[in-house]
Amino acid sequence: MRNRHLIGLVVVLTLLSVGVFAYKVWALGFPLQPDSTTDTWTVEAAVSFEAGRGAVKVNLFVPSLTPGFRIVSENFISRGFGFTTQLAPGGREAEWSVREAPGRQTLYYRAQVIRDSGARGEDTTPEFPTAPILEEPYATAMRMLIDQVREQSADTGSFAANLMRRLNEASPDQNVALFREGIATPLDMAQTASQLLAGARIPTRVIRGVLLQEQQRDAEMLAYLEVYDGNEWLHFNPMTGERGLPENFLTWWRGTRPMLQLEGGRDAGVTISVRRNTVDALQVAELRAEQRGSRLVEFSPLSLPIQTQALYSLLLLIPIGALVIAFLRNVVGFKTFGTFMPVLIALAFKETQLVSGLVLFSLIVSLGLLVRFYLEHLKLLLVPRLAAVLIVVVLLMLAVSIVSNRLAIDVGLSIALFPMVIIAMTIERMSIVWEERGAAEAIQQGLGSLLVAAVAYLVMGVAYIQHLSFVFPELMFLVLAVTLLLGRYTGYRLLELRRFRALVRDGS
């Protein structure tokens, strides 16, 4: 009964912990490695034109639905122009307008883009298109081509792929050649394919966008064809018939309308440039969560002021240290002075480093013990005696700092970070064990404490564990679950195997 309750609790804690953890890693992209970086891109569209005498109006498509990517910030830079954005067929438009702006004008659109597998394009079900009405010989050629391709295809997807392959054949037959006339760009090809697919009553649309690469000053605006198979939109490269979008394809707008429309000016041109930036993966994950409206980040240590964050990055290691202690005591069987004294010592070691920490700790405790043995002769009452030991410990720490400073040993200064009250109590308890149970037992327990502290320090010092415990505090539930399980471990402790080996040796 008790066990079933415990197992239930452990399972709930584990699921909670692992669930939140998995969501943060896979959906929000929180980095598993410390100091990991991720890519963001700055995408810029520069519109330049020669303005006429009268009013000027510029309409520019800007990205709106970008499957696979998320826009985290946007800027529209234009001096003296009125500016609005509006939804337009095929996407979103920026509209700049001004009463009068003579001479050469340049307007900028700039966006920060991060990768986000959760961002999707719109998923509307389109109507079936009406078949285009063509003149002869085009009408017959289209019919024949459609019939030929249909024979070789199983479904809408393979039909579209085959059609585009036929259109791009190196030695086109008569029917294909008719349609190939006058095709110069992928956009033309996409439009032609779109027309032919409409002849087969298949809904299509052209999709325009750029590839996000390392660094591009004049990025090409690519055209892909989206084909609706009755269930979802499939993407095709109109020049090859290949299925799917390139991984780095940022969708800009849909349809065949030009990107830029200008009234009241001439010599208009758009230059698109892309720059990749490397930033802290954690920041990007936070941005992504914020854009998605996830509450997780608002209620995480990352939302705290920086100073408090630093404190909690340390405090969140204490559960790890406590788990190490519980393991070393109940599964291995070490004896220590004070249950959690080694964790506090281990925290102090983080400042002093391990070896010098061990040396300084042993030094202070040994000197403190000498003083404690001397105080024993004075027959002091318990609490004043403890206070005296504490005072002596503080003075000893000061002395060690001053001497090591004189000797230019920097590490001696960090002794001030040792928890002095804990050290004073350790000295007191060690001296009692020393008198009641002998020096051997006292030194053995002292060394046991130091060993446990060293192990706790090493575990808590792993950069990976530090990162995980701070970025994913929900893992503390997992630590709690393991600790609860340890609480019901009734097997032997490792050192008991040694203790009871006499029982195995004799024959009985």
Place this chain on the structure above:
Amino acid sequence: MIGLYRELRRRGVLGLNARNGTYILPSNDRRHYPLVDDKLRTKRLALEAGMPVPELYGEIATEREIKRLGEMLEPHEAFVIKPACGSGGDGIVVVQGRMYGRRTQFRQASGALVSLETLQHHVSNMLNGQFSLGGHPDRAMIEYCVHFDPVFDDVCFQGVPDVRVIVYRGFPVMAMLRLPTRQSGGRANLHQGAIGAGIDVASGHTLRGVLGTEVVDQHPDTGRAIAGVAIPEWDFLMRSAARCAELTGLGYLGVDMVLDRELGPLILELNARPGLNIQIANGRGLALRLEHVEAAAPADADAERRVQWSMEAFAHDGGR
């Protein structure tokens, strides 16, 4: 290592985790602990039940009363001072006499002399909780110093040997004779260096001994064989131990008793967390016996009947 683990399991050796998690936590209700953790209460409890205990000479609860320590000790030649809530035998001083002609110099069991002033300081430390569990303020008790039965003359160095019986659900399951050594300073606690000798529950005869975690056959100070000592009044000791379970309400209990030369068996103290080395001294695992009690022991039996059952079930040559 895994082989060793399995072998211990097979022999039913009880580990600390299993003792705490499987036996002490479920069978010892925390509210009963003060009855055994406070030796003054244990003593009162035993007296009310008509069980023999060492006579209480006095009790010191405040610093003011420490001044009266000399006066309190005046009528007694030998005595023991202990912290009421001490654990593991820490803080116990055994005084067996005084230096001739000087009433304020006391001779300890180890032979060392100690002044009244030192004793007073020691008592003060006791009151401040130096020896109590968790450092709580404590009281000091002064009681009769047991003169042990001559049957132990050969296997005991200074101090007083005592008999420890583990009682589970009222059934005595395992027993051990604890023999002080020079190393233990006259005290009978195993972790302080005393020898534990297993006892055949059925006959009350000692078996081999254990020192630390090692098996020993002879007393290191007297050189006499440890095995084969017949403990007097064994049935009475077993019955007393069994009755202590009812007295305290504890399901898992260690009962410490001594045999006084004139007064016979006396109950010294009770322990809610008795140690595990008793298994090495007996060469038997406790878990097997505890499980046997759970599986086969008669319900609602009186102390007499329970002792009888235990003696039959746990005889040393019975294989369990």
